[in-house]
Amino acid sequence: MYGIGYSSGISPAGHREVLELLGELGFKVNPDYRVFGEMDKLIEYIGLWQAGRFDLPYAVDGLVIKVNSLDQQERLGTTAKNPRWAVAYKFPPEQAVTRIRNIFVRVGRTGVLTPSADFEPVRLAGTTVSRATLHNEDMIREKDIRIGDKVLVQKAGDVIPEIVGVLDGERDGREGPWTMPPKCPSCGSPVVRAAGEVAVRCTNLACPDQLWEGLIHFASRNAMDIAGLGPAVIGQLLAAGLVSDPADLYALHPEDLIKLERLGPKSAQNLLGAIANSKSNSLARLIFALGIRHVGERAARILANHYKSLEALMASPEEALMAIPEIGPKIAASIAGFFAGAENRRVLEKLVQAGVNTRDAGAATGDAGPLSGKVFVITGTLEDFSRQEATEQVEKRGGKVSSSVSRNTDFVVAGEKPGSKYEKAVALGLKILNEREFKEILARE
Ligand SMILES: [Zn+2]
CATH class of the missing domain: 1.10.150.20 (5' to 3' exonuclease, C-terminal subdomain)
Structure with missing residues (x-):
């Protein structure tokens, strides 16, 4: 608790009195507040927490400094956004010096090679760190980071380790400039860097x-x-x-x-x-699962709603894709490029042959409907529905069907010979429906 919105019969003089009162009334009040008469003492206190903040059981990025007198607070008033009697002080990120042991490269899903630094472990913002991403070749060149270099590291937002820079004058002459390997570290194929891009890629689809x-x-x-x-x-x-x-x-x-x-x-x-x-699974899930560059969950849902089938999406020219609100030229080009690839088309054909759903079964997850936001799991054999039909019925009403039982599951529909999902649902105390009850829920509209 930090303050009182409205009160009657009490008139505390300052913020300190407000906090004391709240504490006496049994509210949780942070015990680490102090009142200072001199600015020097306040600055000293900030310095104390700068070092001690990592010993707290919760994460803090600074302190708030407030005018204590409520009378003065009222006279200072507020701007459009913030009170004039309070200001946030943000701690500078904690930094440490370490030495780069190695720079290694990993290949991601889209073939992009990402270099990372492996350095001697150091304590930073409460944890031991020994790795930081170097993002791309240009960044390494810009900061001139070399294996063996002494570097300054910090955690951005006290979370993600990053290399701030190299400590000059600490080299012994053996450190050479780092360059991206000419071949993919996973498959050995030559790598390419497209004009205007910072990313270096392995273009081997079978990498x-x-x-x-x-x-x-x-x-x-x-x-x-x-x-x-x-x-x-x-x-x-x-x-x-x-x-x-x-x-x-x-x-x-x-x-x-x-x-x-x-x-x-x-x-x-x-x-x-x-x-x-x-x-x-829904068509939107399948589109997202294909891992087309720039196509996230949201874009996948928009595409599924618009095209209603994978076949229609595949046949769509780039201009038609661009005409869809929220699908920009970058996404459109990426989708068209993906479906133009012979290898991708071959895999999609195999998915269709395997019986993977490629049609939009109706309202997508999250859309309005009587079952909107509800998560179903279906187990066992139902008399009047195939698994696919039951899924469609749920999705048509805005619900979602998941293949695994978790605490987020709202209903488990159990048919004949239910499997381990049934046992798990019982163990988690979930609502279990038989086929008749399932039909009743579907009938409620
Ligand atoms: Zn490769």
């Missing part, structure tokens, strides 16, 4: 690191939401040669998964179930 990142994205919670298909399992599937694109996931057999380490028969069965369930 293992790109595939790995792409599959992680495809299976992620906001994309196809395939529970149990995390980075480690995907890495094993790639290493075993079982998948080389997202569509291969739908061709996996139980015998394939048994060969994988650390994946018991039960988990293998659950994983295959989750993969199969993802076939009935």
Whole structure:
């Protein structure tokens, strides 16, 4: 608690009295406030917290300095936005000196090579850090960062470590300028840097690191939401040669998964179930899952609503895409480029063959409807609906169907022979519906 909005019968003279009163009344008041008569003492107190802030059980980025007298506060008044009697003091970020041990490069989902610095571990803003992204080649050149350099590091917003700069005069002459490797560190293909771009890319579509990142994205919670298909399992599937694109996931057999380490028969069965369930995901999820550059969840939803099917989206010329509100030229060019690629078209064809839903089943998640905002999980066999039909019925009413049970699940629809999702739902105390109750909810409109 920081203040009183309205009161009667009491007349505290200052902010300190207000806080004391609130404390006596049993409200939670931060005990670290002080009242100062001299500016020097105030500055001294700020210095104390600058060093001591990381010992607090919560994160702070500064202090607020207020005029104590309520009478003076009232006379000072407020501007359009802020009171004139209070000001925020922000701490400068804590910095430390360390030495760059190595600069390494990783390949992301879109093939972009990102350099990062590995430095001697230092304590910074309450944690030990030893890595910072260097973003791109230009930034490294601008700051002239070299392996072996002594550098100043800080945490931006006390969260993300960054290299502020190199300490001059600390080199012994062995440090050479750093350059981007000419070949992809994952697949060895030559890398390219497009005119006007800072990013250097590996253009090999079959690049293992790109595939790995792409599959992680495809299976992620906001994309196809395939529970149990995390980075480690995907890495094993790639290493075993079982998948080389997202569509291969739908061709996996139980015998394939048994060969994988650390994946018991039960988990293998659950994983295959989750993969199969993802076939009935909404079109918007599928579009987002494809990992087209610049197409996030929001753009994917707009495209699904507009085109209603993947086939229509694929056939759309770039100008038509640009005519859609909120789809700018950059997104349009990226989508057109993606669908023009022969390899991408081949993978999409495989996804269709595998039975992955490519049609918009009606109102997208989050749209208005009687089931708007409700999350359903369907388990077991329903008498009057296929899994796909039940999903469509829920989505048509604005609800969402997820393939995995969590605390965010509102309803679990249990048909004949429900699986482990049913047990999990019971354990979590979720609302479980039989088919009759499910129909009743659908009928409420
Ligand atoms: Zn590569």
